[in-house]
Structure formats: C-alpha cells, structure tokens
Amino acid sequence: MTPAPVRKEPESDIRVLMRDMGMRARAAAGPLARATPEQKSKALAVASMRVIADAPAILRANALDLAEAKDLSDAMFDRLKLDQKRVDGIAKGLREVAALPDPIGEIMAEWPRPNGMRIARVRVPLGVVGVIYESRPNVTADAAALCLKAGNPVILRGGSDSMHSSQALYACLRAGLEAAGLPEGAIQLVPTRDRAAVGEMLTMVEFIDVVVPRGGRSLVDRVQRESRVPVFAHLEGICHTYVHSAADLDMARKVTLNAKMRRTGICGATETLLVDHAVAKTHLVPILDDLAKAGCELRGDAATQALDKRVVAATEQDWRTEYLDAIISVRVVDGVDQAIEHINTYGSHHTDCIVTADAKAAEQFIGEVDSAIVLHNASTQFADGGEFGFGAEIGISTGRLHARGPVGVEQLTTYKYVVRGTGQTRP
C-alpha cells in the first residue's frame, strides 16, 4: 500500500494528473465494453477474496485515517470507521454485484422495417463515470463494482479523511482487474487529497460522461452547481407521508412510524406528515402518540397544534427542511388536491406516499405527485435500489433525465441502435 501524498500540488500538476487519469479511463472504455460477463464477475470475485485476505491491512489503514482525522463529529467518525464486520460487508457487496445479471448486450427492443431492415436497441455501457464521495470507505468498493458491472471505467475521488482506507480497498480492486485481464484504467482512485481534483473532474467533459456525488448536502450542492458534466444525484429527500381520509388507521400508524423513525438519517425518511382534515381527530393523535413515544419531535400547523399540545409551531421553513433527524413537520390538509399541491411545492421530487383505501384518490396522487418514487400504502423508507430489487445502487437521482430514482447497474448503461440490412438504400 502506497502512503497517500498529502502535499498540496500546484493546480497545473493536478490538471495534468486528472487529465491523464481521464485519458486512461477513456482508453479503458473499449476493452471494458468488450469484456465478457465472466471477466467482470471474476474481477469482482477476486477483489472480494482479496478484501477478506487483506482485512488486517485494510483495518490498519483505517486506523491511520482515524488517527489522522481531526475534529470529526461522532457521526463522521462512525462513517469513517471500519471493523471486521464492515470489511466483511464490503466483500459481500462485491460478491453480490458479481452475481447480478450482466446488462451489456441486452436487446432492449427490436423491430422490422417495411424495407426488410431490422432495427435493435442494444444496451451498452454509459461511459466514464466519476464518483466523488466523502468519508465512507466502502463507497470505493461499492461504486467501483457497479460501474465495472455496467462496463464503465470509473474515476473514484474519495474523501480526504478516508484516503488510506480507500487506497487499501483500491489495491484489492486492482488485484481483481489484473486477475481478470481487464485494463488498470477501468478503476482509478485519485491519488491526491487536493480539492482541485474535484474541480477538474467537474469540467473534464471530454473524459467523464457522468458524475455521481455521494455524500452530504454541501458536496452535492457544489457538484450540482459547478459541474459541466451531467450529474446523477439528489440534493435532498424531503419525503411526505399523506394520510388520506379513507386511510385505515392501523395501516396509517404503522406506515407513518416506519417512514419517519425506522432510520431518520436516510434520504427516503419521511420529513413531513400530511393528514386530511376529515380524519385529523381520529387518526392524527394516535399517529403523533406513536411518533412522540419513539422520540420524535413534533412541529405542526395551527390545526395540528390545536389537537395535540406536544406540537410546536412549524414555520414556513419547516416545510422545506430535510431534517434527517427525529423531527417531523405536520400539516392538516383539506383533501388530496391540497396534499398534492403541498408536495409538489415544498417537496424535493424524491419519494412520497399516500395511505388510503380509496383507489381513486390513490390514482390521482400517483398521477399528479411529480416525484421519482410514489408509493401507495407502503413506507417511504423503501426508496432504495436494493429494496427495488436492483441488487445495489450507486445513489438516488431526482433528476428527470436518464436516471430517475434508484441508480442501479441498468441506469449506468445507455444504448446504441443496430440496423441490419441486406443492401437497403434510402429512396
């Protein structure tokens, strides 16, 4: 394992370094697109075995990161820290991606033309992916595995805090590439902590086809604002659970409690509860009871406060806030139209749920809520590629182009048209 260079290099050197990585990624695209499913699976299986075999070295590298890290909050320390169980999880993740169906070469559609030509839309790799992440070292392996499965060269730019851990994991991935006869340029880790490297990645449109930021709001915000390269991301998940007047009370309680409190820190956690006026008296108080007992702070509009003394006043800002914490904002609405309007106005087009036994209200909600994921009678916490059956995800996108919702292997591909003829010419 090479120790991470920590010196600040001049910007022109960073530019040269990054463009060189970009060129090597581009050069790897062809060989990787032609790699067999077996080669890609082998690379991931070997990498997985290496992670297990190298666990002591990986943990030592992680200890170095933890020792060097300054001013880490408890949450940041937890994100950065690896233990044997987490290392095993990383190895397992690699094996799981290896076992996914290979998407490349799939015939997505095929049709004949009147002149006898046959046209097929065939799935091919998307191109070079740049992944910019923060302190979780596992992203090094997870993101690289998904990109490799989809046939995409990847340039990984990990957090400065996790540099040693990422390099130790990267060594395992390289061993996998080598064992499978795949080019080194298929997976590259930016070898410097200099933040200028991120700026280069965001402007290298000739070398990078899409950037995926993995991390907190400030990272995603910077990437979305500055990037000239297309971005798959969501800035925030302001998710709603809407309890309609025809909601079953037990279901509404169970779904809302899970949607808010199962894990409060994930992007699919509900941040705002909307309840129909017609059932505010019967449904809202029991739901608030459940949330309060689970330790959730309650902020609500006047109608909610009138029903429950524990509720503090919500401000306009609350409707626009992703708490990622045990806090919920609550509003009483006068029906499905107002609920939809609230969600489309204040939400982040991520994931929203209606609880109702009324099929018509459900269909209206599903049709009119303009979000990547819309649920009927199921928890917003299901907003996850794994839960969707994608095997794994590199993130969730609230963008409308190309990838919307969970970004799995399939969303990391594109297509080409293949036209097979017998000498046809255009009249």
Add this chain to the structure above:
Amino acid sequence: MTPAPVRKEPESDIRVLMRDMGMRARAAAGPLARATPEQKSKALAVASMRVIADAPAILRANALDLAEAKDLSDAMFDRLKLDQKRVDGIAKGLREVAALPDPIGEIMAEWPRPNGMRIARVRVPLGVVGVIYESRPNVTADAAALCLKAGNPVILRGGSDSMHSSQALYACLRAGLEAAGLPEGAIQLVPTRDRAAVGEMLTMVEFIDVVVPRGGRSLVDRVQRESRVPVFAHLEGICHTYVHSAADLDMARKVTLNAKMRRTGICGATETLLVDHAVAKTHLVPILDDLAKAGCELRGDAATQALDKRVVAATEQDWRTEYLDAIISVRVVDGVDQAIEHINTYGSHHTDCIVTADAKAAEQFIGEVDSAIVLHNASTQFADGGEFGFGAEIGISTGRLHARGPVGVEQLTTYKYVVRGTGQTRP
C-alpha cells in the same frame, strides 16, 4: 398576427420576459401531464386544420420575412421560404404526430417484490423543453407537436429571419391548444429577436429541463458550450461507410453511392469511405467511378490516389470534416480493426456502416464502433427518426445520456416509479 417587435430591449427586460415564460411553462406541466390522449390529438388536429385555413396569411408572413431578410445565401433563402406545398407539409406533419400512439402512462416494466409490493416504471413527460432553431419555419410546428404529444411544455425560440412565419404558425398552434382546453403555457414562442433570450434559455435550469438546438454547427456549438441545461444534439455527423474485404461489390457500390450522394446535406450522409486493402483493386475503382459520375469530389490517401488519378490528396483535416457536400474522403485500411479505430478516432459517434457478407466482421464492427447508430449492409442515410419508425423526430443526439440517436416522442419522456403496497413497512 402580431408584428414582431424588433427593438433591442435591455437585458434585464429579456430576463424578466424569459423567466416569466419559464414560469408559465412550468405551471402548464401538470395540466399537460394529465391531458388525455384525445385532448392532445385534438389540439394537433385543430392546429393542422388552422394551418390549411390560414395558408394565405402564413405565406404573407413568410413573404414579409423574405423581404426583410438581408444577405441570405441561396441555401438560407431556400430554408426560409414557404410555398403552398410546404405549408401543406407542415399541416400533414401535425396530423401525423396526432396519429402517433400516446406514450404517457405506458407501463414500461412491472415486477413484484417478495414482501408483496408491486413496483411499476411508468412513462411520464420529461419536463419543459426549450427548442432553439434557425430559419426553417416548419420547426415551429414540428417541434411543438412532438413536445405536446409527449406532454411537455415547450418554449420555442425561432430564428430572427423567420419571426413572422413562426408567429403565423404559432397562432395555429395556440388555436389548437384553446380548442382542446389545454393551457396556453404549453406552447410558447419567444416574442423577441434579441439574442439575449437564447442566453437566458441556456441558464434557466429551474424552468427548462432540456434544450434542443436545431440548426447549423455554430448554433449547436454555442448551445453545447454555454448551456447549463442538458442538451439533446449532435454537433456533426461525420459518418463512415466501410467496405470490408467480404463485401459484395454490387451492394457496396449501391450502398456507398446512396450513403454519400442521395442527399449530401443531411447529418446521416457518409463523409468518409473506408475500403479494405484486400478489395481495393476490385471494389474501390468502381465505387469511385459511381461517385465521380454523380458529381462527387474525391479526396483520398496515397493508396487511393495510386488506384485512381481523379483522387486529390486528403489531409488529416479531411478525416475530421463534415462536408455536407458532394465531397468524400477515402482511405484504404488493412482490415476491420483499423476501420473501427479510424471511426472511433475521427468520427462523431453518429452513424456508421459496414458492408460485408462476413457475419463475424459485422458483429465485431457493430460491437466496437462507438456510435449512436451502427448499420450492417444499409445506407447511413437511414439515420432518421422517421426511417426508424418513430413517426417524427426532433433531432439526432450523439450524447450518451437519456436520448441517443433519433429523438422521437419516446425520447422526450422519462419515468416515475409507482409502488403499490398493502401497508408494507421496511424491516
């Protein structure tokens, strides 16, 4: 018909104007997404009838454009000019888009989860489309029709030269919207010639989801360089026809002549001919004969010049040039590997063809040429949404994200995930 304002307005006014249009487009997105297939078809059918009824007014408006136009080349004059036949063609185009299947609401995929939830990927409109075009007035109707069919509000920014014609056609489209009860914001035409309007469109990321430039290289280049909004476009179509050693001579002659000379000014026209060394003597000279007889200028490498005295020397720049004219560059290659390398190096990832009777060579070419459209034994001039069976196209994209190749109604849509449960919570 309102006369076009021609005064130069201060930039701040343009900004206010454009943002106001953006807001109206955004506000129309919901109603348009919920419009029935019948409403959208009716709007287009009524617009088509209005185009026929208004033909005299449209032709008068066009005459005004032609009279005002200064320094137009013959080609530009031809693009700008309307006659009764072209007006009829515009009306027919509207009817054809009206008759296309409605893409919205299509269930693209659906699958159950082990916990009983059902997940569906459902086709929905892409969002607000900005179309920036030059002198062809028909784009006003064609682009608006495709966007409307896909449920997308559109902001049209036509060329200054065709302002009167575009406004006359726009009046017909508005009549269609009104007759169908669809919002005015669904189709808007920028009412100023001020070029600052384009700059605003390219940065209005809050209001425009994708920009489609329709026009010459300098327009597309500007849009691709400046736009903060994603772009569906191709900068150029440097298309290749490759005559492999196993090509049937008659087929190679027929396909190459059509690919180059059927229409030299379209993006799918072949610009470079590659011929295998093994068949240069037998195949190349007859192919060059055909081209020369059809009036094509021949530029070639030394090997080509050695075979045919009519061939002038091609420079490195020729391999990178989209002539859009009766000129072809010709290179003798030593086999499929070199042909693929040439195309991936010098091409524009648009459309490329191999002529061969060898299935293995064809599959290698199809797999390794990194272009939106790859053909085997068919003319590159088939690179067209209509020829693909899409009904109509708004352009061809060489981008890898979302829309690659012909951009038809389907490519102007995206999807949302709809999850239907019975009270499921995430463990």
